[in-house]
Amino acid sequence: MQAANYDYIIVGGGIIGLSFAYHLIREGRSVLLLEKDSPPVSASVRNFGQIVPSGFGPTFQKFGRRSTEIYLQLRDDAGLPVRQQGxxxxxxxxxxxxxxxxxxxxxxxxxxxxxxxxxxxxxxxxxxxxxxxxxxxxxxxSEIQVDPVATNAALLKYLQSYQNFQYRPDQAVVKVRSNRFGVHGKTSSGFRFSGDKMLICNGSDYQLLYPGEFDNDDxxxxxxxxxxxxxxxxxxxxxxxxxxxxxxxxxxxxxxxxxxxxxxxxxxxxxxxxxxxxxxxxxxxxxxxxxxxxxxxxxxxxxxxxxxxxxxxxxxxxxxxxxxxxxxxxxxxxxxxxxxxxxxxDKPYFYKEVDENIHIITAIGGKGMTASFGFTEHLLETKINI
Ligand SMILES: Cc1cc2nc3c(=O)[nH]c(=O)nc-3n(C[C@H](O)[C@H](O)[C@H](O)COP(=O)(O)OP(=O)(O)OC[C@H]3O[C@@H](n4cnc5c(N)ncnc54)[C@H](O)[C@@H]3O)c2cc1C
CATH class of the missing domain: 3.30.9.10 (D-Amino Acid Oxidase, subunit A, domain 2)
Incomplete structure (x- = not known):
């Protein structure tokens, strides 16, 4: 089955992929989010759910503080289970x-x-x-706490309330081609998709897409x-x-x-x-x-x-x-x-522009649950043109 052409294909339904999707759909972009597991089982659901900008250096503290604003907004708008207990x-x-x-x-x-x-x-x-x-x-x-499993599920439900957002779990993206017309690809179950740009938010899975990029001692x-x-x-x-x-x-x-x-x-x-x-x-x-x-x-x-x-x-x-x-x-x-x-x-995260259409964003370390909303907003404004 051939999917529609999307503005953005996001690979990975962890907190980085979800945060990118949040910003993009609110900009009016169409987004397809592809996740290999159902439900996701990676770091974004195994963490404490401590949202602690206080723990970071200045740049990521700023991202964490911005994320906190967004979490609280989502608590009010979408019932995200956020507690503000400091x-x-x-x-x-x-x-x-x-x-x-x-x-x-x-x-x-x-x-x-x-x-x-x-x-x-x-x-x-x-x-x-x-x-x-x-x-x-x-x-x-002012700092907050979330239950990671419930928060990721509630965030996904909120994103799904937008018509310009599509989510497909159980779809491991295994093949991608890029040319001046955009990005085309296929998942392990044969689902084909196409879009203008792709954001690969693969967390700690290095073997499925561009394994050579992660053959890296850093x-x-x-x-x-x-x-x-x-x-x-x-x-x-x-x-x-x-x-x-x-x-x-x-x-x-x-x-x-x-x-x-x-x-x-x-x-x-x-x-x-x-x-x-x-x-x-x-x-x-x-x-x-x-x-x-x-x-x-x-x-x-x-x-x-x-x-x-x-x-x-x-x-x-x-x-x-x-x-x-x-x-x-x-x-x-x-x-x-x-x-x-x-x-x-030696760096706060891994970022690679594979070509003008495809960006890899991962390795945010122990900061992801706290910083991702602010971090992805910053990347969209600076490195990734929307
Ligand atoms: C035990 C633990 C405790 C932590 N505690 C905290 C905390 O309290 N506060 C905090 O701020 N941070 C915490 N962190 C860090 C935080 O959880 C991570 O920084 C964050 O979850 C990383 O998010 P991610 O989206 O990059 O990766 P992930 O959560 O790993 O998500 C990546 C997703 O991509 C999918 N994927 C990969 N490749 C493909 C493909 N080819 N096709 C389809 N899908 C694909 C994977 O299935 C996965 O679901 C903790 C982490 C751990 C492990």
Whole structure:
């Protein structure tokens, strides 16, 4: 069956593909979104759903703040399940507390509201926090949380309410040709399509289209382990909770005057560092708590070395560290999973103009759920002419 000619063909129904579709259909462009899975199962549904512009450097913080505006608009217009409970960074010692004070000063300069909280303030908001963990905290009241699975589904439903949008799941795009008349292609099930331009938002799938473009030592695949736990009595952990190791890890803190000296003193050979662990919490609507995460890296050529299995000792370590931060009575692991994303070693994302019609956009790292609406809007205004 031959599809109509679209202004844009988007390959990949993750958050980057969905965000491009959002901007384009609102510009009045016709869009065909092709996704190989049904429903999608990649990073965009396996993440925390923490929308944390506060964690990024200036450019991506701007994209994240713009995305937050769009998420809130979509909450009001389309019922996207967005909660605005803020983000908190809890310091476990004096060094991390110092970074929070410096970050708070930088936020004033950048016009991004944050507030230093005392240990007593923290315990008021989080009665189950262990008092000995909380040294100080930095709170961003405007930041939001989403449930990734529900959000992606609601976003897709919203896009489908536009007549100029078509979605076809279960369609792995395997062949593309481009010439001065546009782009033509075929999926593995034989569906043919044509359009003026194509945006390939392939996430971490490198083998289906232009594999040669990803044969690149600057690109890594990252494997993360995540847990979902239940408790026997109700625990209140509102918002996105980031803790001491996150303060030592997140890009935004690199701009703090004390950062380099503090990092220089860390023991990089210990288990936590070797497994890239920092402890984050996000409570789901049903009361269960998502806890993560670890990070293991491989060049794209060696990605199979990351394996498919979960390291149970690593899950036990993350849970035991989480229990040093919050009291979680009767804690029980109800789910655990691995997520994968790609990232560039020295750049914030991968962008390639294959020719004047075809653009590849991927490897946004751990920033995608937060930044994609703002990021794709920026690309459409700068690199991709619409
Ligand atoms: C465990 C985990 C936790 C995270 N937590 C957060 C968080 O709290 N906040 C945050 O901001 N970010 C977070 N991230 C990062 C975020 O999830 C990613 O940056 C983002 O989802 C990447 O989106 P994407 O659209 O590039 O890729 P993906 O989500 O991987 O989507 C790509 C899609 O393209 C499809 N596809 C690929 N090739 C083809 C083809 N040829 N034909 C058809 N379809 C194709 C795939 O099936 C897939 O659905 C986390 C990531 C992980 C793994």
């Amino acid at each position: 983000s908190i960074y809890i310091a476990s010692d004096e060094e991390e507390g110092q970074l929070l004070i410096e970050m708070n000063h930088l936020n004033v300069k950048n016009g991004y509201y944050s507030d230093i909280l005392t240990p007593e303030d923290c315990l008021d908001i989080y009665p189950d926090l262990h008092p000995e963990y909380a040294h100080a905290a930095l709170f961003y009241p 690109l890594s695949l990252v494997k993360l382990q995540m847990l979902e736990v239940s408790t026997s009595t109700q625990v209140m952990i509102p918002g996105s909770v980031l803790t001491g190791w996150s303060i030592r890890r997140y890009e935004c803190f690199e701009n703090c005057p004390s950062y380099t000296a503090i990092k220089a003193q860390e023991d990089k050979s210990n288990y936590q560092h070797q497994n890239g662990v920092h402890i984050l919490f996000k409570q789901k609507e049903n009361g269960n708590i998502i806890i993560g995460d670890s990070h293991h890296y491989a060049n794209i050529a060696d990605r199979s070395t990351l394996g498919y299995e979960l390291d149970e000792a690593l899950n036990d370590f993350m849970l035991s560290e989480a229990l040093k931060i919050f009291n979680l009575p009767g804690v029980k692991v109800v789910k655990s999973w691995a997520g994968f994303y790609s990232q560039m070693k």
